[in-house]
Amino acid sequence: MIEVNSLLKSYGDKKALNGISFHVREGEIFGFLGPNGAGKTTTLRILTGQLKADSGEARIMDLDVMKGTREVHSHIGVVPEETNLYERLTIGQNLDLFCRLYGCDIRQTDYYLKRIGMSEEKNTQVKKLSKGMKQKVLLVRALLHSPKILFLDEPTSGLDPASADTIHRVLKELNEQGITILLTSHNMEEVDKLCNRVAFLNQGEIVEMGSPEALKLNYSKRRMKVLIDDGHELVSRELDMDGEESARLVSEWMTEGKVRSVHSCEPTLAEIFVKVTGRDFV
Amino acid sequence: MTLSFKRIGAILIKEAHDFKTNINILIMYLIPMLLAYIYNNFIPGMPKGFALSFGLLFLVVMVGMYVPSMMIAEEKEKKTLEVLLLSPASSVEVFIGKGLLTFISIIVSFIILIAMSGGVGFDETVVILVGGILTAVFCIQVGIIVGLLSKNQMATGVVGTPVYMALLLVPMLGSMGSPALEKIAKVFPTYYYNDMLYRVLYEFEGNHTLIDMLPELGILLGSIFVAFVLLLLVYRKRGLG
Ligand SMILES: Nc1ncnc2c1ncn2[C@@H]1O[C@H](COP(=O)(O)OP(=O)(O)O)[C@@H](O)[C@H]1O
Ligand SMILES: [Mg+2]
Numbered sequence: 001m002i003e004v005n006s007l008l009k010s011y012g013d014k015k016a017l018n019g020i021s022f023h024v025r026e027g028e029i030f031g032f033l034g035p036n037g038a039g040k041t042t043t044l045r046i047l048t049g050q051l052k053a054d055s056g057e058a059r060i061m062d063l064d065v066m067k068g069t070r071e072v073h074s075h076i077g078v079v080p081e082e083t084n085l086y087e088r089l090t091i092g093q094n095l096d097l098f099c100r101l102y103g104c105d106i107r108q109t110d111y112y113l114k115r116i117g118m119s120e121e122k123n124t125q126v127k128k129l130s131k132g133m134k135q136k137v138l139l140v141r142a143l144l145h146s147p148k149i150l151f152l153d154e155p156t157s158g159l160d161p162a163s164a165d166t167i168h169r170v171l172k173e174l175n176e177q178g179i180t181i182l183l184t185s186h187n188m189e190e191v192d193k194l195c196n197r198v199a200f201l202n203q204g205e206i207v208e209m210g211s212p213e214a215l216k217l218n219y220s221k222r223r224m225k226v227l228i229d230d231g232h233e234l235v236s237r238e239l240d241m242d243g244e245e246s247a248r249l250v251s252e253w254m255t256e257g258k259v260r261s262v263h264s265c266e267p268t269l270a271e272i273f274v275k276v277t278g279r280d281f282v
Numbered sequence: 283m284t285l286s287f288k289r290i291g292a293i294l295i296k297e298a299h300d301f302k303t304n305i306n307i308l309i310m311y312l313i314p315m316l317l318a319y320i321y322n323n324f325i326p327g328m329p330k331g332f333a334l335s336f337g338l339l340f341l342v343v344m345v346g347m348y349v350p351s352m353m354i355a356e357e358k359e360k361k362t363l364e365v366l367l368l369s370p371a372s373s374v375e376v377f378i379g380k381g382l383l384t385f386i387s388i389i390v391s392f393i394i395l396i397a398m399s400g401g402v403g404f405d406e407t408v409v410i411l412v413g414g415i416l417t418a419v420f421c422i423q424v425g426i427i428v429g430l431l432s433k434n435q436m437a438t439g440v441v442g443t444p445v446y447m448a449l450l451l452v453p454m455l456g457s458m459g460s461p462a463l464e465k466i467a468k469v470f471p472t473y474y475y476n477d478m479l480y481r482v483l484y485e486f487e488g489n490h491t492l493i494d495m496l497p498e499l500g501i502l503l504g505s506i507f508v509a510f511v512l513l514l515l516v517y518r519k520r521g522l523g
Contacts, residue, residue: 080361101289101292101293101369102369103370
């Protein structure tokens, strides 16, 4: 669905992308994770044809993004980093404009507003909306022409949890209907929850890539935490997952009915990022 | 590239909605009306045509340049242009939509202003309208050029003010009697519209039908062409930045 090979991009003598390659399969939710300045927006803007790469290759649905983007644009929806709605216009006026430009059914506006729970606000001026509401309108605007691929640049950054949840829910539903999604984020939990695969981006390079589960298993130290009740108090014990000693202890506690909980200690995505890059996240 | 009337219409509708709530722009239309009202009602002994000719020139020149330049610069500043250009709309369609709204609003304001000043004769109205239409087309193109050259709304002031001054004030001053100034003023196409207005609104001698103004109309038509070529050059060179 999306193919990227050795993308290079510099702003002046500042290198923003240092040879990035990855691909996104049809039906995936792919997450681009990285701290501020990692190059997430730059990558996305190259893919949507809004920015020229210095070299490398980018294809969307087998169309070369570097050569002409007209056709590409009809297949993609974009939720940009900035909240770029027409602030003096109402939500309805904003969305109707794009319905008319795309030549799509004007009822799409009502359909999607209902889906994100904002039918009531249709005639409200955008400048009177909260950040979360504006972000939801941006999402609707990107969906009006029924794109096959959705690009979102930090869709939930700075949002209240309720709005973020709505956006997550809608993205999941859209994905179930077959839309491929590429999103960037610096929120590890969001990506962990939502994405089939993630790429860690750091200083213009992809430093790790894979499904969240696989990454966590790869970086797991294979340890587990067992909470036992020794009759007086709860005690937490950390054990190796492998070895006879652990097996013996756990089996003993289990036989004696002391085990209260068992957790394997995989690292979080944030911990993996720190391990891979040697730098703190955010 | 094919232009789509539907998409131009979509931009036009959007601009019309936006226009109604945009104080910065509405004020520009109110200035000539307010001046006309004050001149007509509170300043005795003012020549009848003065407020009208100033108002018409202001509308066509100032509003014609200022409104499209601000519309384009604001879309760049607020990054809304980016999404427009991700849609099937082309930048040319965006310009035409914005220019068209400016044009229509100027003509409507023209009619209001003429009505406010008690109306003028048929021949005079034809001259005012035809000359106004040509000058508006010229000025709107200049406004689009200013918008293209400006990064944000602030910058339109820096880029635009010298241009507005040259095209509005120089022709007005030039027609006030100094032969040296008049020579300079004759470089600017707006001088010729100002001259046409002067002839139909102040002079009582001579003929003032459209046929008598053919040289001026020719100059205005030529200026439209020159501005169009300039617009193409700037657009090719700068794009939408
Ligand atoms: N227009 C620009 N001019 C100069 N440098 C830029 C520009 N845009 C981004 N950069 C630089 O490129 C790097 C990557 O930026 P960006 O892609 O916006 O990162 P992210 O979206 O991950 O925060 C940063 O170091 C940033 O400062
Ligand atoms: Mg960014």
